[in-house]
Amino acid sequence: MRNLLYNYIVNDFTDHSYKSCLEYFPFDSNILDIGIGNGKMLKTFHPLIRSKQLSITGVDINKVYLKNCKRLIKKYHLQDHLTIYHEPIEYFSPPNNEYYDFVLFSMSFMLFNNQPLILDKVKNYLNPNGEIVFFQTMFKNKSWLLDFTKPKLKYITTIDFGKATYENEFFTLLEKHKLSVSQDKVIPKKFGKGEHRMIVAKQN
Numbered sequence: 001m002r003n004l005l006y007n008y009i010v011n012d013f014t015d016h017s018y019k020s021c022l023e024y025f026p027f028d029s030n031i032l033d034i035g036i037g038n039g040k041m042l043k044t045f046h047p048l049i050r051s052k053q054l055s056i057t058g059v060d061i062n063k064v065y066l067k068n069c070k071r072l073i074k075k076y077h078l079q080d081h082l083t084i085y086h087e088p089i090e091y092f093s094p095p096n097n098e099y100y101d102f103v104l105f106s107m108s109f110m111l112f113n114n115q116p117l118i119l120d121k122v123k124n125y126l127n128p129n130g131e132i133v134f135f136q137t138m139f140k141n142k143s144w145l146l147d148f149t150k151p152k153l154k155y156i157t158t159i160d161f162g163k164a165t166y167e168n169e170f171f172t173l174l175e176k177h178k179l180s181v182s183q184d185k186v187i188p189k190k191f192g193k194g195e196h197r198m199i200v201a202k203q204n
């Protein structure tokens with residue numbers, strides 16, 4: 001039920017996000033996907049992941065989502081391309097002291113209460129030219145209604161949508177962490193306020 005609800009509500013976002021991000025990653029990239037979710041994107045993008053020879057490490061705290069993700073990895077024979085860990089990113093350490101070409105937050109960064117801590121942590125997992133890729137809905141103007149309602153959506157939908165991401169606050173946070181934006185792409189969407197954006201940041 002939880003997985004069905006997640007699929008119904010998040011489908012459109014997920015496909016937009018992974019399409020933009022997977023197309024952005026060069027051939028043979030090594031990616032840490034923080035909050036990989038139920039792996040639904042594998043249904044659409046398994047040929048792309050295989051043809052680009054991507055290596056994805058997925059981390060998530062939700063056992064039910066990961067169980068589904070595991071099933072899809074098996075179904076599409078992606079065992080050589082995807083490894084998943086049931087762990088909060090706050091406690092995760094890359095196996096074998098691995099470094100990644102990209103750290104990906106696809107609709108997950110807004111869920112973290114302590115975003116500065118998460119950024120500090122994941123910066124250490126990047127290769128020297130590594131980049132952090134964020135896909136998220138962003139708002140230009142502060143709205144008390146949005147701030148009040150968004151965190152409460154989880155009680156109605158069982159899905160945690162976290163807090164609203166405001167453009168100026170987000171860019172200030174990146175700046176404070178010495179991350180500069182190398183790409184900022186708006187992805188057209190069908191409904192709702194706010195913009196879907198893929199933002200790529202690298203260390204100064």
Ligand SMILES: C[S@@+](CC[C@H](N)C(=O)[O-])C[C@H]1O[C@@H](n2cnc3c(N)ncnc32)[C@H](O)[C@@H]1O
Pocket residue numbers: 010013014017034035036037038059060061062065087088089090105106107108111160
């Ligand atoms: C909105 S979903 C996005 C899933 C997928 N990346 C997508 O774009 O469809 C956010 C995911 O982040 C996971 N998550 C939340 N807090 C986390 C944490 N502390 N560490 C790892 N994953 C977390 C949730 O369980 C959920 O699967």
